[in-house]
Amino acid sequence: MSRRRLLTAGGAIGLGSLLAACGGDGGDAGAEGSGGGEGGGRWSFKDDRGRTVTLDKAPQTLVAFVSTAAALHDYGIECDGVFGPTRPVDGKPDPQAGDMDVSKLTSLGTDWGQFNVEKYAALRPDLLISNMFPAPDLWYVPQESRKKIEALAPTVGISVARTSLLDPLRRTAELAATLGADLEAEEVTGARARFDRAVEAVRSAAAANEGLKVMAVTGDNDQFYVAVPDSYCDLNHYKDLGVEFVEGRKSDEWGFWEFLSWENADKYHADLIMVDNRSSAMSAEQLDAKATWRQLPAVRAGQAVPWAMEERYSYAGYAPVLEQLADALRKAKRLTA
Numbered sequence: 446m447s448r449r450r451l452l453t454a455g456g457a458i459g460l461g462s463l464l465a466a467c468g469g470d471g472g473d474a475g476a477e478g479s480g481g482g483e484g485g486g487r488w489s490f491k492d493d494r495g496r497t498v499t500l501d502k503a504p505q506t507l508v509a510f511v512s513t514a515a516a517l518h519d520y521g522i523e524c525d526g527v528f529g530p531t532r533p534v535d536g537k538p539d540p541q542a543g544d545m546d547v548s549k550l551t552s553l554g555t556d557w558g559q560f561n562v563e564k565y566a567a568l569r570p571d572l573l574i575s576n577m578f579p580a581p582d583l584w585y586v587p588q589e590s591r592k593k594i595e596a597l598a599p600t601v602g603i604s605v606a607r608t609s610l611l612d613p614l615r616r617t618a619e620l621a622a623t624l625g626a627d628l629e630a631e632e633v634t635g636a637r638a639r640f641d642r643a644v645e646a647v648r649s650a651a652a653a654n655e656g657l658k659v660m661a662v663t664g665d666n667d668q669f670y671v672a673v674p675d676s677y678c679d680l681n682h683y684k685d686l687g688v689e690f691v692e693g694r695k696s697d698e699w700g701f702w703e704f705l706s707w708e709n710a711d712k713y714h715a716d717l718i719m720v721d722n723r724s725s726a727m728s729a730e731q732l733d734a735k736a737t738w739r740q741l742p743a744v745r746a747g748q749a750v751p752w753a754m755e756e757r758y759s760y761a762g763y764a765p766v767l768e769q770l771a772d773a774l775r776k777a778k779r780l781t782a
Contacts, residue, residue: 636764
């Protein structure tokens with residue numbers, strides 16, 4: 446159970462025991478939210494668990510999961526602390542950190558299972574924010590520390606599973622606005638316009654290469670995992686744009702992956718493979734050490750591209766992701782099964 450729960454949304458595979466946080470019932474979350482921003486005043490936000498956080502004034506000291514903090518950064522909202530992967534990958538900034546300078550932030554832990562409650566308390570937080578894979582669990586917030594963490598500050602969760610990419614993008618922007626972001630700022634509107642153009646580029650590329658089969662994957666030393674596209678908001682949206690995915694079958698109650706042995710990595714034919722790009726995933730060198738990986742037609746043809754499966758949920762974050770996908774779709778050739 447522990448091992449399989451870690452695989453939901455492709456979490457930090459093989460890195461520890463089941464972590465969940467802030468469970469509870471809630472109705473449908475709406476767009477309700479209000480904030481004083483710089484002007485002060487009462488602040489509230491209804492999150493995707495249906496929970497409304499209400500404060501006497503807009504929260505100033507924010508702590509968030511790294512990609513959530515990176516998305517807020519794109520709107521000009523800065524966090525004081527982060528948790529989740531921030532270490533460089535191959536000498537480059539961790540892709541989940543976006544454009545943030547993580548050296549200026551307090552890290553509460555970088556690996557699955559790490560969350561330094563003492564450091565968190567020392568920040569005197571006003572609000573903790575994270576994604577949910579799926580709701581009501583807050584991503585990377587440990588179950589064993591949940592009560593202590595919840596006692597220190599209210600929490601907000603944004604759902605990013607089993608929905609369209611457009612939903613967490615919208616909800617994150619709404620949250621940012623309540624925290625003081627100007628959604629009409631030139632940088633923000635420019636990012637949205639670029640995102641919209643990239644959406645149409647993917648749609649056009651998918652139509653021009655109709656029949657191309659795409660598969661999203663990750664892996665560890667023991668198994669190969671094929672994504673169930675409807676469980677991931679990005680893949681779900683790409684399907685809406687016409688991308689044809691290999692449909693992994695749900696292997697457990699969480700329903701994010703089909704688990705295959707490496708001997709059966711060739712179960713499905715794919716012309717283009719999207720490969721998990723997180724620091725917790727297998728590196729290119731580790732994948733290449735697997736003979737069955739090297740023999741996949743798409744790999745032999747050089748048609749494997751990074752999959753930003755935990756990209757920050759901002760238009761600035763996803764615009765280049767969509768552009769890269771459109772480029773990969775245009776260039777990929779249909780291969781013999």
